[in-house]
Amino acid sequence: MILTELKKGEKATILNLSRTTKLVQRRLLDLGVTEGEEVCYKCALPFGGPCMLEVCGQCIGLRRNEAKEIQVVRT
Amino acid sequence: MLFSYIFGILIFGYAAWTISRFIKKSKQGRCATCALQKACEQKPSTCSNVVQIQKNEPQLIRNQHI
Amino acid sequence: MEVALLGNPNTGKTSLFNELTGSYEYVGNWTGVTVDKKVGTLKKQMGQLIDLPGVYALNPISKDEGIASQYLLENRFTSALNIVDASQLSRNLHLTVQLLEFGKPLVIGLNMVDVAKSRGIAIDVNQLSEELNVPVLPIVARTGKGCHDILNYFSLKNQHVSHFTIDYGEKIEKAIENISDLLHEEQLNHRWLALQLLQGNRVVLDHIKINKGIDIERIQRIIQELDKHIEEVEKCSLVRTIYSKRKHIIDDILSKVITREKKSDLTFTDSIDSIVTNKFLGIPIFLGIMYFIFHMTFNWIGTPVSDWLDGFFSGPLSGWIGQGLQVVHATPFIRALVLNGLVAGVGGVIVFVPQMIVLFFFISLIEDSGYMARVALVMDRIMQAAGLNGKSFIPLVIGFGCNIPGIMAARSIEQPKERLITVLITPLMSCSARLAVYSLFAGAFFAKYQALVVLSLYVLGILLALVMAKIFSLFFKHEHSVFVVELPPYRIPNAKTLFRSTWDKSKGFVKKATTFILGGTVVIWLLSYAGPHGLNVDIDHSFLALVCGYIAPLVAPLGFGTWQAATALVSGFLAKEAVVSTMSIVYHAPHSGTLTGVISQAFTPLQAYTFMVFSLLYIPCLSTVPAIYKEVGTRKLTWFTVTYCVVLAYIVSLVIYQGGRLMGF
Ligand SMILES: Nc1nc2c(ncn2[C@@H]2O[C@H](COP(=O)(O)OP(=O)(O)OP(=O)(O)O)[C@@H](O)[C@H]2O)c(=O)[nH]1
Numbered sequence: 001m002i003l004t005e006l007k008k009g010e011k012a013t014i015l016n017l018s019r020t021t022k023l024v025q026r027r028l029l030d031l032g033v034t035e036g037e038e039v040c041y042k043c044a045l046p047f048g049g050p051c052m053l054e055v056c057g058q059c060i061g062l063r064r065n066e067a068k069e070i071q072v073v074r075t
Numbered sequence: 076m077l078f079s080y081i082f083g084i085l086i087f088g089y090a091a092w093t094i095s096r097f098i099k100k101s102k103q104g105r106c107a108t109c110a111l112q113k114a115c116e117q118k119p120s121t122c123s124n125v126v127q128i129q130k131n132e133p134q135l136i137r138n139q140h141i
Numbered sequence: 142m143e144v145a146l147l148g149n150p151n152t153g154k155t156s157l158f159n160e161l162t163g164s165y166e167y168v169g170n171w172t173g174v175t176v177d178k179k180v181g182t183l184k185k186q187m188g189q190l191i192d193l194p195g196v197y198a199l200n201p202i203s204k205d206e207g208i209a210s211q212y213l214l215e216n217r218f219t220s221a222l223n224i225v226d227a228s229q230l231s232r233n234l235h236l237t238v239q240l241l242e243f244g245k246p247l248v249i250g251l252n253m254v255d256v257a258k259s260r261g262i263a264i265d266v267n268q269l270s271e272e273l274n275v276p277v278l279p280i281v282a283r284t285g286k287g288c289h290d291i292l293n294y295f296s297l298k299n300q301h302v303s304h305f306t307i308d309y310g311e312k313i314e315k316a317i318e319n320i321s322d323l324l325h326e327e328q329l330n331h332r333w334l335a336l337q338l339l340q341g342n343r344v345v346l347d348h349i350k351i352n353k354g355i356d357i358e359r360i361q362r363i364i365q366e367l368d369k370h371i372e373e374v375e376k377c378s379l380v381r382t383i384y385s386k387r388k389h390i391i392d393d394i395l396s397k398v399i400t401r402e403k404k405s406d407l408t409f410t411d412s413i414d415s416i417v418t419n420k421f422l423g424i425p426i427f428l429g430i431m432y433f434i435f436h437m438t439f440n441w442i443g444t445p446v447s448d449w450l451d452g453f454f455s456g457p458l459s460g461w462i463g464q465g466l467q468v469v470h471a472t473p474f475i476r477a478l479v480l481n482g483l484v485a486g487v488g489g490v491i492v493f494v495p496q497m498i499v500l501f502f503f504i505s506l507i508e509d510s511g512y513m514a515r516v517a518l519v520m521d522r523i524m525q526a527a528g529l530n531g532k533s534f535i536p537l538v539i540g541f542g543c544n545i546p547g548i549m550a551a552r553s554i555e556q557p558k559e560r561l562i563t564v565l566i567t568p569l570m571s572c573s574a575r576l577a578v579y580s581l582f583a584g585a586f587f588a589k590y591q592a593l594v595v596l597s598l599y600v601l602g603i604l605l606a607l608v609m610a611k612i613f614s615l616f617f618k619h620e621h622s623v624f625v626v627e628l629p630p631y632r633i634p635n636a637k638t639l640f641r642s643t644w645d646k647s648k649g650f651v652k653k654a655t656t657f658i659l660g661g662t663v664v665i666w667l668l669s670y671a672g673p674h675g676l677n678v679d680i681d682h683s684f685l686a687l688v689c690g691y692i693a694p695l696v697a698p699l700g701f702g703t704w705q706a707a708t709a710l711v712s713g714f715l716a717k718e719a720v721v722s723t724m725s726i727v728y729h730a731p732h733s734g735t736l737t738g739v740i741s742q743a744f745t746p747l748q749a750y751t752f753m754v755f756s757l758l759y760i761p762c763l764s765t766v767p768a769i770y771k772e773v774g775t776r777k778l779t780w781f782t783v784t785y786c787v788v789l790a791y792i793v794s795l796v797i798y799q800g801g802r803l804m805g806f
């Protein structure tokens with residue numbers, strides 16, 4: 001499944017990040033977000049706005065269309 | 076009278092000084108805010124290089140495998 | 142001795158810098174506060190400390206990160222001080238590993254131990270030091286705890302060069318060796334250079350390209366071969382393979398060093414976030430906060446105090462100075478210069494200090510709390526529609542204080558196109574100098590609704606900036622827009638930081654008023670005092686009136702075609718406060734009461750509002766122009782920015798004035 005299909009507050013493990021934009025991939029890697037990390041989908045802003053995630057003990061904001069490219073599996 | 080002359084010169088002198096200093100400061104442009112001014116003077120590339128990287132950047136990101 | 146501060150963004154480097162050098166640099170709770178290198182002198186005159194922008198890795202994406210990497214390559218510093226966020230150890234150590242590989246003396250400042258403790262993370266400092274083979278000093282940069290140990294450490298002469306190597310596996314090690322052999326003429330650590338090249342570090346590549354003796358093509362061939370091989374064997378790119386190797390080692394070290402109690406203090410941050418980033422409330426809350434700030438600034442605290450100050454300046458103070466001048470038998474010329482020039486002009490600006498203090502206090506509060514990154518998140522959708530991303534909103538908010546740091550803050554935006562557009566639109570933000578103009582006019586015409594009128598100007602500035610951004614982005618090649626932002630935990634703003642920051646900014650305002658605004662005031666006054674027929678002419682026949690009388694018809698369609706308004710606008714190019722000081726002079730008539738009174742005779746409310754809009758937009762001030770040049774890099778674009786502001790201001794003001802007239806205002 002993909003990240004944005006998770007419900008608010010649900011947790012999942014990242015399976016695949018490689019379909020996101022290169023630049024985003026690099027930033028996510030900088031923040032320690034890689035395959036195998038646990039992610040919590042916290043909320044999304046309206047009209048296709050960005051979403052908020054909690055990964056590796058920190059909160060990050062990410063565009064929804066990028067988040068849609070991230071594959072996860074529920075834990 | 077003497078007081079007026081001295082006072083007038085003081086005020087106009089101060090005014091001229093502040094304006095010239097302001098213009099000089101504003102004009103410094105490229106490295107005005109860069110605190111390592113000396114290093115920049117010796118090596119102009121230090122500051123301008125950053126702009127160059129910026130130009131190459133989109134390319135760099137596209138080419139790179141992650 | 143030169144010590145470089147390096148570390149991840151928002152880990153407290155600048156806080157420590159301020160603590161160790163006794164200076165005051167910009168501190169804020171979001172990533173990308175420092176975007177330039179800053180030099181300070183260590184206490185006890187031990188040497189220099191260099192504060193650098195925060196970096197996640199040494200391979201830069203944004204321009205501010207580029208500055209830090211470049212510094213590493215080109216400056217021969219004695220020792221590096223790596224600030225590590227104790228509550229985010231595993232991410233921070235990736236940078237530490239790269240700095241260790243760099244091979245210069247290194248010491249780790251383990252910051253935010255208080256935060257780590259409250260999250261139930263206990264760190265064995267000695268063990269960490271042993272594992273990494275480098276000194277580790279725990280500190281709390283915000284309160285200054287442990288900072289003394291750092292000074293003591295640097296006063297010792299023999300500094301520790303660590304030997305820390307990671308085995309990256311046979312193939313990669315072989316490539317490192319091959320590349321190192323080709324780098325024999327380089328002075329920097331060969332292994333480090335090779336590793337950075339393998340990670341695709343462009344700054345490093347550019348750096349070694351300068352050295353003609355190095356066979357770049359061969360190096361690139363080695364990298365490509367390795368890349369292909371790794372891709373086949375590991376099913377994963379070279380960059381990622383190196384990353385995982387490091388991660389493996391780091392995780393291994395951390396398992397020995399960290400003991401975790403199950404405890405989390407993120408709930409506080411969570412509960413605030415559930416309100417401020419709420420689906421529907423996000424943007425209204427931002428506007429509400431802005432409105433509240435203006436209400437405090439104008440209706441509750443700032444204006445009452447500043448009215449009192451105004452009364453004092455134009456009443457008792459002028460009286461005392463007048464009497465004093467009489468006692469020393471000053472000539473009428475000097476009397477006029479001091480009373481009608483200096484006191485009216487400079488005093489006219491100084492009276493707005495109370496408003497500035499209140500505004501600066503609230504801006505500092507927002508900066509230090511952690512709300513800034515949330516604003517970026519909330520605004521992202523709107524910014525996306527304008528062809529930008531949420532991070533571009535941070536420079537705009539900083540621009541409310543002063544446009545110059547706002548323009549520089551754009552460096553932390555990853556995408557070059559979005560960065561450039563952000564620089565181009567930041568001059569439309571209403572800086573604090575323009576607030577003096579609003580204070581004057583809003584106080585005179587819209588006394589009850591001051592906060593609302595001022596808010597409307599700020600919002601107008603933002604809206605026009607977004608429209609312009611959209612238009613500009615049509616002229617660029619389409620690039621994929623990106624938005625990733627770190628949302629740091631909220632922190633209760635530090636009283637010391639708040640005070641210093643407010644004090645510093647207010648001091649700057651007063652300093653500007655008493656130096657360069659004063660100089661300009663003297664010139665303007667002289668031009669208003671002298672005319673073709675000698676000195677002490679009627680002000681309507683002065684040089685100023687004659688010259689600016691030619692400009693006045695140009696702005697007549699906007700409703701303020703008087704030479705007085707034209708003069709104010711011309712001098713406003715030097716600094717926006719000069720609009721106010723000039724008006725004080727040109728409208729100053731003996732016994733006419735306060736400036737507010739005179740102005741309310743000279744303008745209608747509609748003209749006043751149009752004048753405020755025009756002052757908001759019409760031109761970036763003289764100091765901002767070089768800052769724009771520095772960021773955009775070409776003269777053409779700089780001129781373009783100045784011109785489009787003027788044209789935009791004219792069109793918008795025309796529409797407002799003529800539209801308002803049609804509607805019967
Ligand atoms: N609780 C706590 N907060 C700290 C500590 N050190 C710094 N801070 C806070 O962390 C935030 C970031 O501090 P800065 O000094 O601006 O961080 P920086 O590393 O210079 O950030 P960039 O310039 O963006 O790279 C501020 O809000 C500080 O008040 C600390 O030891 N404990």
Ligand SMILES: [Mg+2]
Nearest residue numbers: 154155174175
């Ligand atoms: Mg900083």
